[in-house]
Structure formats: C-alpha cells, structure tokens
Amino acid sequence: MSNNPPLRCVVVDDEPLAVGLLAQYIGKTPGLTLVFKTTHVLEALSVIEQGDADLLFLDIHMPELSGMQFMKIIGNRCKVILTTAYPQYALEGYEHDVVDYLLKPFSFDRYMMAVVKAKERLEQKTAAPASEPPDHIFIRAEYRIQKLNFDAILYIEGLRDYVAFHTPAGKVLSLESMKKMETLLPAGTFIRIHKSYIINRNKIEFLDRGKVIINGQYLPVGDTYRERFMAQLGID
Structure with a gap:
C-alpha cells in the first residue's frame, strides 16, 4: 500500500450531472480525494492558483471561459484530464500537454485509464526538481482575467465592492477581496498595514x-496592524 497522500482533485463542468458522475467516480477511487467541484469555471481559479489541486477534470465547452482558455491561465499548476462531448478538440488538448481526453459519455474503466496516466505523470513530476515559484497573479478584472506581475503592484486598496491594484501604469479594479489577496500574494513581500491597504x-x-x-502616496498604518508591520520590517 502506498504511503503517498491522495491526489487532490477538482472537477469543472457546466453540466451538474457530469460533475456528479465524476465526483462519484473520484469518491470510489483509491488514492484520489475530491477537494472542489463546480459548474462555474471561474470559481475553480483560486483553488488552482493557491496550489490546492493536483489533478483537474475539465470540460471544454463552458459559457464563462472555455477549457482551453482556462488551461492557458493556470499554466502547469496541476495535471489536466479533459472531459468533453466534442472529439474534434482532442489534438488541441494534447498540444496543451493534457494527461488524457475523455469523450463523453465515458465508462468507469475508461476514466480509470486516465487516472493511472495522471498518477504516472505526477510521480515523474515529484521526482523532478522543484519549479520556480510564480511571480504573478491572475485576477478577475471587469470582463476579463488579467495577469499582474508581483513587481508591478505598488499597493492594493480595498473599496466597498471591489479592490484596486495600484501599479505604475494606473489602477486595475477587481471583484476580489482583501482577505483572498492576503492568501494569494507572497506573505514576505506583501504586508497588510490597514483594513483597506496591502502594500508591496x-x-x-x-x-x-x-x-x-509609496509612489508619492501617503498610506495610513492601522493601529491593529502597526506592531506586526514594524516587526516585519525589522524595526523595534
């Protein structure tokens, strides 16, 4: 019996029945655990970005963002098994280095073949040298997903219904939350100094x-954040 931790799986499909079937399959597969399932592709983005998934079961045709577009955003953060009713996308899927391509409707046996491939790929990845940590973040900015390099972020301002990323090129508005930003941004570089401000x-x-x-702007340090902030700067 393997002592390796179970592979953390995420299921994304705009068809609830398809999500339910894969959740059922994963539930009875030794060595796999389902950490997140959704019919809305953007809901899965933060889970993948935080590195909380090893294996993604991803539909191709979805209203918010196609599976191909989603793979471009997440890069190589996890292994992907595509699930779709459209065989014409198989070649493009393999160009993205997907583990396997499950054509709906697929059987449990066919699903298990894909899982075995995924386990083999992930074992090879574990044996390989660790990759460089990401130097950027993807955020939902109005009607698009936008990439922001950490070094381009001066500070983040929390507003009523959204947050503003201040950069040398201007502000980028997003429907993210300050709490989520604290979890996604590198803690050693980004520090919360106020209920409304996280700084680089x-x-x-x-x-x-x-x-x-910062950049000529005077940002207040909140009383509840002051002591920890000064300690992070190494100031007594």
Missing part, C-alpha cells in the same frame, strides 16, 4: 508619522 514592501519609499509612502 519593496515599493516603500519611507515612513513618516504613522504613514507609509
């Missing part, structure tokens, strides 16, 4: 009377 410590120009100055 590499962009600090100076501190002045309880405020942080």
